[in-house]
Amino acid sequence: QKEVEQDPGPLSVPEGAxxxxxxxxxxxxxxxxxxxxxxxRKGPELLMYTYSSGNKEDGRFTAQVDKSSKYISLxxxxxxxxxxATYLCAMSAGGATNKLIFGTGTLLAVQP
Amino acid sequence: GAVVSQHPSxxxxxxxxxxxxxxxxxxxxxxxxxxxxxxxxxxxxxxxTSNEGSKATYEQGVEKDKFLINHASLTLSTLTVTSAxxxxxxxxxxxxxxxxxxxxSYEQYFGPGTRLTVT
Numbered sequence: 001q002k003e004v005e006q007d008p009g010p011l012s013v014p015e016g017a018x019x020x021x022x023x024x025x026x027x028x029x030x031x032x033x034x035x036x037x038x039x040x041r042k043g044p045e046l047l048m049y050t051y052s053s054g055n056k057e058d059g060r061f062t063a064q065v066d067k068s069s070k071y072i073s074l075x076x077x078x079x080x081x082x083x084x085a086t087y088l089c090a091m092s093a094g095g096a097t098n099k100l101i102f103g104t105g106t107l108l109a110v111q112p
Numbered sequence: 113g114a115v116v117s118q119h120p121s122x123x124x125x126x127x128x129x130x131x132x133x134x135x136x137x138x139x140x141x142x143x144x145x146x147x148x149x150x151x152x153x154x155x156x157x158x159x160x161t162s163n164e165g166s167k168a169t170y171e172q173g174v175e176k177d178k179f180l181i182n183h184a185s186l187t188l189s190t191l192t193v194t195s196a197x198x199x200x201x202x203x204x205x206x207x208x209x210x211x212x213x214x215x216x217s218y219e220q221y222f223g224p225g226t227r228l229t230v231t
Contacts, residue, residue, distance in 0.1 A: 008153070036222075043116075043205050043222035044156070088155060100146075100220060104155040 003027050006089055006103030015112050019076040023089035023103045026070065030091040030101075033065050035074045038086045038105065047087075048074065079110045115139050116208050118223035125196055125230055133191045133226045135206030141186035142208035146220060147179070150203040162189055196230040203227050 006023045013019055021035075032051055036044035048063040050056045050072075056063045062075040072091075076083055086105040093099075115138040125131050135145060144163050148156040160176075162168040162183035170176045180192040189208075193200055204227075207220040 006155075034219075041203070041225065041227065043118075043207075043224045045222070046219065049219060099158065099161065102155040102157075 001026060003101050004089065004091060004103045007106055008104050010107040010109060012109045012111060013079055015079060015081060015110055017079050017110070019079050019083070019108060019110075021074040021076075021087050021089075021106050021108070023072050023091075024070055025072075025091055025101075027091070027093070027101075028067075028070070029093040031094050032092040033063070033072050034090040034092075034100070035061075035063055036088040036090060036102075038088060040086075044088055079108075081110045081112045084109050114210075114219075114221040116142075116206065116221045116223040118206055118226050120226060121224060122227045123229070125228070127197055127230055128195055130192055130194045131196055131228060133193075133204055133206075133228075135189045135191070135208070135223050137187050137208040137210070137221070140208075140210045142189075142210055143186065144209040145183055145189040146207045146209070147181060147189075147191050148205045148207070150205060150225075156205060159191075193228065196228070198230045201228055201230045 004025045035048040037047050038044045050063050050065045053065050053067045060077045064073045086107050088105040089103040090100045117136045119134045147159045150156050159174045160168045160170045162181050164183050164186050168181035183189040203225050205225040207222045209220050
């Protein structure tokens with residue numbers, strides 16, 4: 001079993017839709033949860049960061065963490081064609097090594 | 113802020129040769145740099161972690177004699193793929209993690225990646 005599971009998609013939605021992206025994990029030591037956006041042949045860009053359980057909102061993006069269920073989500077409101085990219089969840093137990101474990105990424109296409 | 117660059121962005125080399133990839137943090141001091149490899153439609157797989165002035169720590173299954181990592185300063189790390197073979201063709205991405213206070217230590221900032229093709 002992988003430490004982090006993420007549906008690879010692809011996920012296709014019409015412009016303006018609400019997008020829900022999810023990851024599950026097995027390691028209860030994870031405390032830091034990140035969402036990255038990666039355009040084709042580019043490096044990942046940090047979108048959202050959350051520590052422990054709870055919600056965090058930034059503009060059209062909302063990140064949720066449910067540690068009891070080992071489940072994290074990223075919601076995108078009013079999706080735009082420019083949101084089309086691969087979204088990667090990543091997690092870390094923190095500490096000196098700061099090692100990130102990534103999901104496989106979900107490819108999102110927002111149709112105009 | 114938090115800009116990480118990589119050079120080159122794309123390289124083609126012949127089988128058996130060595131290739132060096134540079135990773136630089138442009139506007140902050142990176143105490144730790146990470147090297148990842150990403151195959152098409154797959155996630156980032158951590159290859160090694162390097163701290164400035166120390167030997168790199170390699171992940172299980174990564175050959176340290178094949179993937180040489182040097183982290184000589186707080187702004188530069190290099191990855192050298194030695195005796196490259198076609199199966200080493202991949203997208204190599206570095207990331208940098210800075211000092212707490214200015215940059216949270218658990219945030220990593222990624223470079224744009226280097227596409228290596230070995231013929």
